[in-house]
Amino acid sequence: MKVTVVGAGNVGATVAECVARMDIVQNIALIDINAGVAQGKALDLMESAPIHGFDTVIEGGDDYSITADSDVTVITAGLPRKPGMSRDDLLKVNSDIVSSVTQQVAKHSPNTIIIVVSNPLDVMTYVAYMESGFPSERVMGMAGVLDTARYRAFLKMETGASVRDINAMLLGGHGDSMTPLPRFTTIGSQPVTDLISESRLDEIIERTKKGGGEIVKLMGTSAWYAPGAGAAEMVEAIIKDSNRILPAAAWVTGQYGLEDMFIGVPVRLGKGGVKEVVELDLNDKEKADMKASGDHVREVIGAYKNLSA
Numbered sequence: 001m002k003v004t005v006v007g008a009g010n011v012g013a014t015v016a017e018c019v020a021r022m023d024i025v026q027n028i029a030l031i032d033i034n035a036g037v038a039q040g041k042a043l044d045l046m047e048s049a050p051i052h053g054f055d056t057v058i059e060g061g062d063d064y065s066i067t068a069d070s071d072v073t074v075i076t077a078g079l080p081r082k083p084g085m086s087r088d089d090l091l092k093v094n095s096d097i098v099s100s101v102t103q104q105v106a107k108h109s110p111n112t113i114i115i116v117v118s119n120p121l122d123v124m125t126y127v128a129y130m131e132s133g134f135p136s137e138r139v140m141g142m143a144g145v146l147d148t149a150r151y152r153a154f155l156k157m158e159t160g161a162s163v164r165d166i167n168a169m170l171l172g173g174h175g176d177s178m179t180p181l182p183r184f185t186t187i188g189s190q191p192v193t194d195l196i197s198e199s200r201l202d203e204i205i206e207r208t209k210k211g212g213g214e215i216v217k218l219m220g221t222s223a224w225y226a227p228g229a230g231a232a233e234m235v236e237a238i239i240k241d242s243n244r245i246l247p248a249a250a251w252v253t254g255q256y257g258l259e260d261m262f263i264g265v266p267v268r269l270g271k272g273g274v275k276e277v278v279e280l281d282l283n284d285k286e287k288a289d290m291k292a293s294g295d296h297v298r299e300v301i302g303a304y305k306n307l308s309a
């Protein structure tokens, strides 16, 4: 089994490290336009193998021949936002990068499964789908795992419960229009709505929606530990064919009243990629939130199409 990570920056290097430490694949290829950085980080990771005890071989560079026949490819290439920017402000620069990267990926690994991380996430996933020509089940975006992890981390901070006992699901685009679902959130099997007041839960949800921006404001660039771990969790589900139900940006064909876009929905992940989009029974408010999120994603797809027209 082989995994490629494109972009050896903060997120890409973290994905490579997390997957290596899982010791679930024979090879990882780390690609960057800056060959020295990719080679250096690959070598540094290899030198950590005896300490962590993994046998995965990591190779870095700027030549896509090292990525040949990858089973899973994670695309993190692209600019992160700076304070004051929205993710959508990255549309032009990152769509150019994701387009060219995807062409190389598809050429060298025609059967790979692509997980996009670059922002604006839902639309960059759409770009990778269009450029690769792959069937939709082999293209997806990582954001829901991160957004749900943030929500669960904030619930842990609030209640002191173990993160292992906090289950949550979240839908919609990766942005302020995402749709956390308190009705589907439990702590130790108890509904979160029985444990935390409505007003406090609203504050936690608001913090989750703005979680990316909170970190950008603190650091001047965006997050990488949780995003890297999130992408690695998706890689693991695919490599191990584990049928995990995780939130991911997946192609919708009428589910949740949406179509012709990638947007965050619960999916069953395993061999071959997205095996199924899982449809939760939403109430009217949740449906309205999902529709608003879909409207936003459609708007950014429109902006992308105008750019590339």
Ligand SMILES: NC(=O)c1ccc[n+]([C@@H]2O[C@H](COP(=O)([O-])OP(=O)(O)OC[C@H]3O[C@@H](n4cnc5c(N)ncnc54)[C@H](O)[C@@H]3O)[C@@H](O)[C@H]2O)c1
Residues within 6 Å of the ligand: 006, 007, 008, 009, 010, 011, 012, 031, 032, 033, 034, 037, 076, 077, 078, 079, 080, 081, 090, 094, 097, 100, 101, 116, 117, 118, 119, 121, 142, 143, 146, 174, 221, 222, 223, 224, 227
């Ligand atoms: N989906 C999410 O939840 C999520 C979370 C965090 C970050 N992101 C996004 O991931 C992207 C990467 O973030 P980062 O913090 O790792 O940035 P970074 O600047 O640390 O790394 C990006 C890397 O991409 C490389 N790169 C640029 N153009 C390339 C090309 N054509 N081919 C190969 N490599 C290229 C750069 O050289 C750099 O090393 C950003 O767009 C960011 O917004 C998404």
Ligand SMILES: O=C(O)C[C@H](O)C(=O)O
Residues within 6 Å of the ligand: 080, 081, 087, 119, 146, 174, 211, 212, 213, 215, 216, 222, 223, 227
């Ligand atoms: O916030 C960002 O720009 C990066 C990422 O989408 C995140 O949520 O951390």
